[in-house]
Amino acid sequence: MADHRRVTRIRWFTIAVLTLLALAAFIVSTVVGPIDLGPRDVVTGLISPDSLTPTQRTVLWDLRLPMSVMALLVGMGLSLAGAQMQTILGNPLAEPFTLGVSAAAAFGGAAAIVLGIVVIDQPQFNLAATAWVAAIAATGLIVVASVVRGASAESMILLGIALVFLFQALLALMQYRATTEALQQIVFWTMGSLTRATWAGNLIMAVVLGISLPIFAVLSWRLTALRLGDARASAMGVNVARLRVVVLVIVSLIAATTVAFSGVIGFVGLVGPHIARTLVGEDQRYFVPASLASGALMLSAAHAVSLLIVPGVAIPIGIITALVGVPGFIAIVMSRRRSVW
DSSP states (O other): OHHHHHHHHHHHHHHHHHHHHHHHHHHHHHHOSSSOOOHHHHHHHHHOGGGSOHHHHHIIIIIIHHHHHHHHHHHHHHHHHHHHHHHHHTOTTOSTTTTTHHHHHHHHHHHHHHHOOOSSSOHHHHHHHHHHHHHHHHHHHHHHHHHHHTOOHHHHHHHHHHHHHHHHHHHHHHHHHOOHHHHHHHHHHHHOOSTTOOHHHHHHHHHHHHHHHHHHHHTHHHHHHHTTOHHHHHHTTOOHHHHHHHHHHHHHHHHHHHHHHHOOOOSHHHHHHHHHHHHHOSOHHHHHHHHHHHHHHHHHHHHHHHHHSBTTBOOOHHHHHHHHHHHHHHHHHHHHHHHHO
């Protein structure tokens, strides 16, 4: 019991440190910009906006905070989606890209740009809505096929890989048909960016996460048992097939919403869960909050870096996450290999 309490304290302390680092990265990403706005101004402006000058208040609340908050929410969403996909599929490489959710969203956004598809009669949200519908449609195909095939991890992965190639081909077709201006928009969309951030989009993502987290909390012991294998989880009374389908639907909803508002951002859903798993283990009580904090930390830090490389210009954040995520993921893989040997 004493050892268990000690391990529990260490895990919660680790989660607290990750959360503090994510908040620090959030403040840094909000401070960075051409207009002088220090950390104290950011904290003061969050607590009491009237204490700032009109210019500072406009810069903070209308320009910087929407992007910084979106970085937190998208990082949390992608990391959580990757964590639960790795859990239900038993695959350390699983993430929103694995099952074609991100590829479908990329195609949906490109189709809206090239074909002029209108889902919502408001240009600001039409691109996001089209991408979201395409991602949910891809999820529906996987769910239906998985139910027919018994919702095994192998069938989900194989079908997801097929959908990835399908939507990548359709995306290439949209690029081939696009005009020069539309092609530039598609390229920018597929790189991932937070410059389209709005408070309405942040609210939608926060609502999706707020609905999903209590469900995962209820399913936490079942998901932890699933990591022991399908046979053992079934022996413990877990309906493995139903659990996979339910989690897949929720995870796809999270991934589709994040990609719809931020574009395609890679490696956060892959590296974030591995960081959390290395630090706190597989127990969902600690794994989920650690994954949320890891993803928020990664994307907030990447957002700050994207603003620092070229002053006054926001580099597409998908480029930064790939450049940072690849060596980070290699380091994690090598460290785990050494521990196995």
